[in-house]
Amino acid sequence: MTLTELKQFMDTHKKEIDVRMPDYIETMKGPQTLKEAMTYSIQAGGKRVRPLLMLAAVSAFRSVEEQDYQAACSVEMVHTYSLIHDDLPAMDDDDYRRGMLTNHKVYGEAFAVLAGDGLLSKAFEMISTLTHISNDRKVRMVMELAQSSGLEGMTGGQASDLEGENKTLELKDLEYIHDHKTGALLTYAVTAGALLGDAPEEDIKKLKQFSRELGLVFQIKDDILDIEGDENEMGKAPGSDEGRNKSTYPSLLTMSGAKEKLVFHAEKAKSFLPGSSSYTSLLKDFVDYVAERAH
Amino acid sequence: MTLTELKQFMDTHKKEIDVRMPDYIETMKGPQTLKEAMTYSIQAGGKRVRPLLMLAAVSAFRSVEEQDYQAACSVEMVHTYSLIHDDLPAMDDDDYRRGMLTNHKVYGEAFAVLAGDGLLSKAFEMISTLTHISNDRKVRMVMELAQSSGLEGMTGGQASDLEGENKTLELKDLEYIHDHKTGALLTYAVTAGALLGDAPEEDIKKLKQFSRELGLVFQIKDDILDIEGDENEMGKAPGSDEGRNKSTYPSLLTMSGAKEKLVFHAEKAKSFLPGSSSYTSLLKDFVDYVAERAH
Numbered sequence: 001m002t003l004t005e006l007k008q009f010m011d012t013h014k015k016e017i018d019v020r021m022p023d024y025i026e027t028m029k030g031p032q033t034l035k036e037a038m039t040y041s042i043q044a045g046g047k048r049v050r051p052l053l054m055l056a057a058v059s060a061f062r063s064v065e066e067q068d069y070q071a072a073c074s075v076e077m078v079h080t081y082s083l084i085h086d087d088l089p090a091m092d093d094d095d096y097r098r099g100m101l102t103n104h105k106v107y108g109e110a111f112a113v114l115a116g117d118g119l120l121s122k123a124f125e126m127i128s129t130l131t132h133i134s135n136d137r138k139v140r141m142v143m144e145l146a147q148s149s150g151l152e153g154m155t156g157g158q159a160s161d162l163e164g165e166n167k168t169l170e171l172k173d174l175e176y177i178h179d180h181k182t183g184a185l186l187t188y189a190v191t192a193g194a195l196l197g198d199a200p201e202e203d204i205k206k207l208k209q210f211s212r213e214l215g216l217v218f219q220i221k222d223d224i225l226d227i228e229g230d231e232n233e234m235g236k237a238p239g240s241d242e243g244r245n246k247s248t249y250p251s252l253l254t255m256s257g258a259k260e261k262l263v264f265h266a267e268k269a270k271s272f273l274p275g276s277s278s279y280t281s282l283l284k285d286f287v288d289y290v291a292e293r294a295h
Numbered sequence: 296m297t298l299t300e301l302k303q304f305m306d307t308h309k310k311e312i313d314v315r316m317p318d319y320i321e322t323m324k325g326p327q328t329l330k331e332a333m334t335y336s337i338q339a340g341g342k343r344v345r346p347l348l349m350l351a352a353v354s355a356f357r358s359v360e361e362q363d364y365q366a367a368c369s370v371e372m373v374h375t376y377s378l379i380h381d382d383l384p385a386m387d388d389d390d391y392r393r394g395m396l397t398n399h400k401v402y403g404e405a406f407a408v409l410a411g412d413g414l415l416s417k418a419f420e421m422i423s424t425l426t427h428i429s430n431d432r433k434v435r436m437v438m439e440l441a442q443s444s445g446l447e448g449m450t451g452g453q454a455s456d457l458e459g460e461n462k463t464l465e466l467k468d469l470e471y472i473h474d475h476k477t478g479a480l481l482t483y484a485v486t487a488g489a490l491l492g493d494a495p496e497e498d499i500k501k502l503k504q505f506s507r508e509l510g511l512v513f514q515i516k517d518d519i520l521d522i523e524g525d526e527n528e529m530g531k532a533p534g535s536d537e538g539r540n541k542s543t544y545p546s547l548l549t550m551s552g553a554k555e556k557l558v559f560h561a562e563k564a565k566s567f568l569p570g571s572s573s574y575t576s577l578l579k580d581f582v583d584y585v586a587e588r589a590h
Contacts (some may be wrong), residue, residue: 015299022371028446028447029447030446030451031446031451034450035446047568077510085409088405090404091408108385110385110386112379113385116412117411117445118445118451122445124437125437127437127560128438128441131588135430136432138430138437139423139437142422142433142437143420143423143424145419146416147416149416150416151326151330151333152318152324152325156329156413159409165330205413222321227516241509281393
């Protein structure tokens with residue numbers, strides 16, 4: 001497979017995801033302003049990397065089915081919730097994300113907290129109401145998502161990230177942060193895809209190792225783009241991490257060191273891909289996509 | 296059964312719950328400060344009404360087992376998460392709860408948001424890792440909890456509550472708020488107890504109707520206590536709702552009207568209890584306990 005074929009896969013499925021995302025909230029009963037706040041952020045664009053990664057993992061084992069979109073959109077709900085909370089004044093205090101006002105700038109802090117809360121609960125509901133996989137697999141997905149999103153995963157990573165501001169971190173601390181803040185949910189996306197596809201346990205194990213490396217590629221690339229990226233494509237000003245005195249891969253390793261590390265983890269990720277069937281090349285191409293993206 | 300027997304049931308099981316609550320967090324790996332923030336609030340006292348209600352519902356169908364505590368503590372994690380977020384400056388802006396500083400007063404707003412987030416994820420993990428019930432029942436519990444805690448339940452109720460401040464609400468608006476903000480999670484607690492006890496669907500349906508009424512009893516009593524309660528027993532100053540211009544049952548119905556309504560819903564709750572076996576009298580006594588408590 002080539003990056004063109006991956007791009008086609010992503011374009012096709014991204015459209016389906018973008019169409020469905022607001023529907024999951026629209027059909028719910030609840031206070032109108034809170035529904036709007038939740039919908040605002042899930043419609044605020046984004047590359048949909050996590051759901052697409054989940055579908056790429058599914059298609060390693062079988063073709064994508066309608067119900068897979070519900071599982072895939074579910075991880076995007078969790079990602080969106082984390083962005084809303086991370087942007088809050090008490091956290092990263094961001095006014096813009098992807099070129100749009102952040103949730104609390106539009107709906108106020110209270111509703112931003114609640115919109116995030118509502119999206120996290122919704123994600124678990126969406127897993128529990130899948131109809132195309134066994135309850136055993138659903139329970140496993142709930143467990144994996146809960147662990148990836150909580151203290152031992154993303155939430156813990158965000159806490160460490162906040163504690164690390166204005167400190168010069170060692171490389172291992174930086175990796176801990178990214179492994180949890182970004183890596184855990186990417187790993188969940190791939191693991192869930194494998195669970196949806198009824199993958200053997202051995203493959204799931206290898207795909208988790210794959211995901212960990214992919215997560216590092218993702219974050220190193222983010223740090224590089226923060227310095228070298230184009231403001232229009234990024235939706236935020238380059239250098240914003242530097243301005244907040246955050247340790248980054250380029251600041252710890254120099255830019256060329258960071259780029260070497262990017263290639264190292266990209267290759268390592270690919271080495272964990274099980275088997276040699278056509279699907280693995282879709283995930284393999286995903287690594288290159290993440291490493292070479294421009295925003 | 297008598298209120299004394301219920302009290303004994305509650306005292307016994309409350310001890311077990313209080314001992315176990317911090318253990319679920321202690322055994323997790325994550326940033327120390329965030330663990331402390333989560334532990335602070337789950338150890339900050341409280342009557343443990345929701346887990347005890349769940350165990351009372353379990354004991355309607357069989358005796359309480361060790362693993363039931365995990366399910367019971369799980370709903371208390373969700374309750375605690377909601378208190379931490381509700382206390383935030385952007386929400387109810389409370390400095391004290393149960394006579395102790397609120398989470399954000401001790402750990403700051405960012406960690407309070409994250410502590411709440413971590414507790415919600417943890418709750419779903421605790422259901423997914425139960426070993427004494429079928430995966431079918433666990434999936435159902437996840438679905439019920441997600442619906443009770445999210446936009447269609449507690450989070451939606453909190454949003455409506457915030458929107459209702461400084462407005463004179465009609466009784467139906469006040470009931471909508473309480474049905475969702477407080478009632479939904481109480482209903483989940485009873486429903487989950489019935490699911491743990493492998494109750495027939497018909498009983499679950501009746502117990503949900505029971506819970507809705509119990510939720511109203513709970514809230515009407517809260518409003519009455521806010522005016523008539525003893526500050527030492529309550530852990531907060533009486534009249535604090537009034538001070539924030541919140542509509543309450545006594546403000547809409549007068550105090551004697553509110554007390555009549557309390558009795559009405561207490562009787563209605565009891566009328567939904569299925570069968571006449573000994574267990575139902577434990578839940579029946581729970582209604583009286585809620586209606587007659589002093590704090």
